Amino acid sequence: MRTLQDTAKALANETLTARALVEECLAKIADPAGEGARAFICVSADAARSSADAHDALRRAGRAAGPFAGIPFAVKDLYDVAGERSMAGSRALADSAPAKAHAPTIARMLAAGFIPIGRANMTEFAYSGIGANPHYGTPLSPWDRTSRRIPGGSSSGSAVAVADGMALVALGSDTGGSCRIPAALCGIVGYKPTARRVPLDGVIPLSGSLDSLGPLGASVGCCAIVDGVLAGETPALPAARPASGLRLAIPTQIVRDGMDAAVSAAFDKAITRLSGFGARIVEIDFAPLSEIGQAMVIAKGGFAAPEAFAWHRALLASKGDLYDPRISSRIATGAQMLAADYYNLVQARRDIIAAMDAQTAEYDALVMPTCPIIAPRLDELAGDAEYFRLNALLLRNPSLGNFLDRCSISLPCHEPGQAPVGLMLTGETGGDHALFSIAAGIEAALRH
Numbered sequence: 001m002r003t004l005q006d007t008a009k010a011l012a013n014e015t016l017t018a019r020a021l022v023e024e025c026l027a028k029i030a031d032p033a034g035e036g037a038r039a040f041i042c043v044s045a046d047a048a049r050s051s052a053d054a055h056d057a058l059r060r061a062g063r064a065a066g067p068f069a070g071i072p073f074a075v076k077d078l079y080d081v082a083g084e085r086s087m088a089g090s091r092a093l094a095d096s097a098p099a100k101a102h103a104p105t106i107a108r109m110l111a112a113g114f115i116p117i118g119r120a121n122m123t124e125f126a127y128s129g130i131g132a133n134p135h136y137g138t139p140l141s142p143w144d145r146t147s148r149r150i151p152g153g154s155s156s157g158s159a160v161a162v163a164d165g166m167a168l169v170a171l172g173s174d175t176g177g178s179c180r181i182p183a184a185l186c187g188i189v190g191y192k193p194t195a196r197r198v199p200l201d202g203v204i205p206l207s208g209s210l211d212s213l214g215p216l217g218a219s220v221g222c223c224a225i226v227d228g229v230l231a232g233e234t235p236a237l238p239a240a241r242p243a244s245g246l247r248l249a250i251p252t253q254i255v256r257d258g259m260d261a262a263v264s265a266a267f268d269k270a271i272t273r274l275s276g277f278g279a280r281i282v283e284i285d286f287a288p289l290s291e292i293g294q295a296m297v298i299a300k301g302g303f304a305a306p307e308a309f310a311w312h313r314a315l316l317a318s319k320g321d322l323y324d325p326r327i328s329s330r331i332a333t334g335a336q337m338l339a340a341d342y343y344n345l346v347q348a349r350r351d352i353i354a355a356m357d358a359q360t361a362e363y364d365a366l367v368m369p370t371c372p373i374i375a376p377r378l379d380e381l382a383g384d385a386e387y388f389r390l391n392a393l394l395l396r397n398p399s400l401g402n403f404l405d406r407c408s409i410s411l412p413c414h415e416p417g418q419a420p421v422g423l424m425l426t427g428e429t430g431g432d433h434a435l436f437s438i439a440a441g442i443e444a445a446l447r448h
Contacts (some may be wrong), residue, residue, distance in 0.1 A: 001167055001188070001218035004225050005237060008067040011059065016200065018052035018070025023098075025117055027070045028166045036166055039157040041077050041087070048072060051115045055387070056078050068235070069113025074120040074170035075159040079103050080202035081116060088204045089122040089154075091135050092319040103202025105171065105213055105230050112229045112232035117167050121157030124311060124327045126173055126206045129181045129394040131156030132381060135322050141185050141375045143420050149375035152182035152394065159186040169217040169226050175206045175304060177370075177398025179214045180410035183372035184422025190216045191223040192401060192408045194430050198230045205311055207304040209346075210402040220411060220443045224436040231432075235395035238433070240440035244278030249360065250366045252285045254293075255368035255397050256405075262414075266421035267369045269411035270446055277445045281367070288356040294404050295348035298343040301333065302403075308343055309334030325386060353392075353429075354406055360428070365438050368397055370422030371409040385387075397424060407432045409439045413446055 002226035010016035026045055029036035029261075036043075065069075075081060078088040080099035087093040102110065109116070121136050122129065123129075131153030132138045139160040141149040151160050151400050155172030157411025159182030172179040190213040196415040198213040205211055215226035221237045228235035250256075250271070259267070275281055296302045308331045320328055371394050381387045402409035406429050413423035423444065427435030 001162065001165060002005040003219045004068060004071065004168060005216065005223045006072055007144055007168060011070055018055045019049065020049045021070065022052040022115060022117070025166050025374070027441045028164060029118070035139040035160050035164060035325070035425070037043060038139040039121055039160040039164070039166060040074070040118040041089070041136050041157070043122050044116055047254070048115050048117050055113055065113035070115060071169075072115045072117040072167050073104065073109060073111070073226075074118060074158050074167035076158050076170070077119045077122050077157055078126060078173060078204040078311065079106055079171060081106050081119075086204055088126065089124045089133050089136060090323065092322040099202070101202070108229050108232060108341050109171070112235065120155070120161055122171055123154035123156060123249070124324045125204070125308070125331070126175060126178055127304070127327050127330055128153050128391050129177055130381065130387065131182055132272075132378070132414040136297040138378060139218040140192045141420070143187065143375065147374055148378045150185065150378055150381070152185035152371070152375065154178040155182050155190070155216060159183055159188060159190070162186075162188050162216050163220060166267065169215055169227075170212055170221050171230075172216050173203065173206070174212045174214050174398075175210045176395045176402050178399045179216055180370050180408060180422065180424060181394050183216050183410045184424075185375040185420055187221050187412050187414070187420035188216055188218060189220055189412070190410045191227055191230070192212065193432055194370050195405055197407075197432055198227075205307070207307040209303040209307060210401070217220045220409070220436060220439045224440070226433065227436070236439065238436035240444055241437040242277075243274050243440050243445040246365075246438060246441070247363045248274070248279055248281045248365055249284045249363040250281065250367055251289055252283050253290055254400075255372075257372065258393060260374060261370060261419050262374045262419045263273065263369050263372055266418065267416045267423065270423050271367070274445055277448075284355065286359055288352045288359065289400060291348070291352050292400065293346060294433055295352065299337070299345035299348070302336050303343070303345065305330060306333035307334070307336040326384065335402065340386065349403060355424050357428070358403055365435060366426040368424050368426075370397060374421065376417040401426045405429050407435050410440060411433060411443050413448070
């Protein structure tokens with residue numbers, strides 16, 4: 001996979017053109033033996049070619065929009081792009097009006113010179129960590145495609161597009177792990193920023209309390225660059241903080257429950273390697289993590305269902321038959337939460353965040369497996385019971401960071417040729433720059 005930094009160098013020294021790069025991505029999307037038809041809901045081939053030609057001409061004239069001008073990216077199908085329909089992977093919005101304006105995040109990517117190559121497939125309305133979509137097909141994880149394994153979700157098409165070279169980076173959303181889960185199952189890097197860091201305007205919501213917008217890419221550096229653009233900052237590579245001396249904490253509860261053999265072996269080997277590089281890693285009982293589940297039980301649910309139901313109520317009433325039943329049934333449960341239950345959950349979240357902040361203050365990051373299992377096979381999802389069990393298992397660890405309102409990143413920790421496994425680092429609220437530096441150092445140690 002190409003990285004943004006290497007591609008920017010090639011464009012600058014004219015050993016690569018934006019047009020050639022776009023054609024390379026379009027060829028991979030169109031390959032009948034590949035996953036392009038399922039990874040993308042629509043492809044902007046003509047517009048991408050025209051944009052590439054324009055960026056090449058500007059670069060030749062010394063007027064390039066920036067070092068990343070001319071690089072293709074995939075847009076998750078819930079971001080508004082002017083003139084395009086945002087359908088969130090659903091049929092229920094197929095007759096909606098095209099967006100009149102770009103989402104601020106899209107406008108920032110375009111201003112930096114990135115080229116949208118197409119709208120990436122996703123779990124319908126972003127409400128599942130599985131990545132399956134009965135309307136537009138389910139793109140397969142790049143690992144062991146003969147076994148037809150899921151990509152993870154909800155940013156399924158975004159992850160597969162990057163992993164297969166159909167785009168260099170992709171935009172995703174993350175409400176309970178939707179950037180990090182598919183990154184882990186597809187062997188790439190996925191980032192969830194502190195929620196307030198990136199504006200949510202112009203993006204179809206799932207849960208306003210939990211939604212974050214983040215990138216997926218080939219490396220920590222790729223995600224850091226795109227995150228900088230999305231946040232309205234000058235994009236830059238993070239200064240890697242050496243693993244030596246890092247203070248990392250592994251929670252003793254929840255995060256290792258139900259791990260399969262492949263994840264356990266890869267995670268333990270990564271921890272051993274980091275320790276060998278001088279990282280100080282301890283296992284700590286973080287009581288507030290257990291309180292998250294208890295708070296949701298007491299409140300008769302979490303934030304996602306009632307907040308999603310508030311947005312979907314009218315659409316469900318008029319076009320509920322067009323939804324994936326596994327999605328509509330989860331959204332409909334939001335109607336059952338009382339206002340008092342919701343209020344209690346808000347208060348409990350505030351208290352849990354404060355308690356967790358105090359307990360983690362002396363550590364640089366939390367570390368855990370992104371997902372406790374490798375990518376399941378599609379045929380394992382035939383029955384509803386197993387679908388919902390696996391969905392909950394995939395969402396479990398990443399969703400902790402969303403509830404705690406923290407930044408979090410998943411990076412590969414498996415050996416080449418083995419099933420993709422993600423190692424997840426979770427930093428402090430607002431500690432995005434620090435977490436990128438830590439992740440860059442750990443990435444270097446794991447690749448050493």
